[in-house]
Amino acid sequence: MSVATRDMRAHSGLLDKAVLIAGPTASGKSALALELARESGGVVINTDSMQVYRDLRIITARPSEDEEALVPHRLYGHVDAGVNFSAGAWVADAAKVLGEARTQGRRPIFIGGSGLYFKALTRGLSAVPPIPAEVRDSVRARLERHGVEALHAELAARDPVSAERLMPRDRTRIARALEVVEATGRPLPDWHRDGLPPLLPPGEFSAIFLAPDRDQLYARIDARFGTMLEAGALAEVERLAARGLDPLLPAMKAHGVPALIRHLRGEISREEAAEIGRADTRHYAKRQFTWFRHQLPEFEWVAPEDAREWLQSRIS
Incomplete structure (x- = not known):
């Protein structure tokens, strides 16, 4: 698309609305986003919390x-x-990319499976300031030294509301709340009440959630893990x-990573690690269905085979 064409389309309002493509892992989101970006002169913006890491191209x-060379891809x-x-750091990066896309007259296409990122994008985010490294290190040292139950008890004394909401063995979230x-x-x-405004308020986006048949999705997940290996x-x-x-x-907990590290240490076989990775990914996909259904009802659920027609009806 030429610069003149982009400018004309931007000023005519055709590129005002962003497109949000969510869905469980292995549901075909990336192919759909790539096709839309090629047709509309858009920019594909990663909205997946694991695909931000440069160390994890294959496993995520x-x-x-070659695909990234076809159209602009950002935050990968x-x-x-x-x-x-x-999520706060991602929102800050996404704000810059969104501004660049609008300046260039490109349609922003946010694509991924991280519900919290999409919620931050469309609902806003708590204004928690950055946590100093020394505080994070201190909390994690206590976690390793005393165990998660002791930290949960400490959290109950200092932040009883968060402690009540969290599972007593949720190491990551308990540590975060204490930090x-x-x-x-x-x-x-308290920080959640004093939130940051959304980057995309209602009316500035069209949102689709790809909802494939569960059995077919799980079969694709299993096959894809073998392909990644x-x-x-x-x-x-x-x-x-x-x-x-x-x-x-977070990068050390990406699906498949802990199990494959166990295999590299000689603790389990490669096939055992692969099966753990497949099972973890299937469970994550199930949680994605549940999370989007309850947390982001503004996303319209569409079967993957009907997604192209849905997009054409919304953005033509």
């Missing part, structure tokens, strides 16, 4: 380099695995494991 099924692989990347109250002196629910996922995880990163970091 990121678009290939731009974060090091050693970073505890948050916030320790760093800011305010419990997490054949494509070098194990070597990718081996390079990640060699860095000796904190196992609580």
Whole structure:
């Protein structure tokens, strides 16, 4: 698309609305977004919390380099695995990319499976400030030294509302809630009340959730994990494991990563690791269905085979 054409379409209002494409893993989101971007001169913006990590191209099924060369792709692989990347950090990056897309007259196409990212995009986000590294390190040291039950008890004394909401063995969320109250002196629910406005208010986007048949989806998930292994996922995880990163970091908990690390240590066989990875991914897909149904009802559920027609009806 020429610059003149983009300018004309932008000023005519054809590119005002962003398109949000969500759905469970392996539902065909990336192919749909790529096709839409090629047809409309759009930019594909990653809205998946694992595909932000540059260390995890294969195991997270990121678009290939050839696919990324076809249309602009943003926020893919731009974060090091050693970073505890948050939804707030993603929103800040997404705001810049959204501004660039509108300046260039390109349709923003947000695509991914991370419900929290989409909720932050369309509903806003709590205004929790960055947590100092020394506070995070202190909380994690106590977690390793005393165990998650002790930290949950500490959280119950300092932030009883969060403690009641969290499962007593949810290591990541308990540590996060403690980090916030320790760093800011305010419990997490207080920050949630004083939130940041959404990047895309109602009326500025069309949102679709790809809802494939469950049995067919699970079969695709199983097949794709095998394909990823054949494509070098194990070597990718081996390079990640060699860095000796904190196992609580998000990148270290990507589906398939913990099990493949166990295989590399000789604890389980490759096939056992693969089956754990497949099962974890299937369970995650099930949670994605539930989360979007209850948390983001503004997304219209569409079968993948009907998605192209749905998009044409919304943006033509």
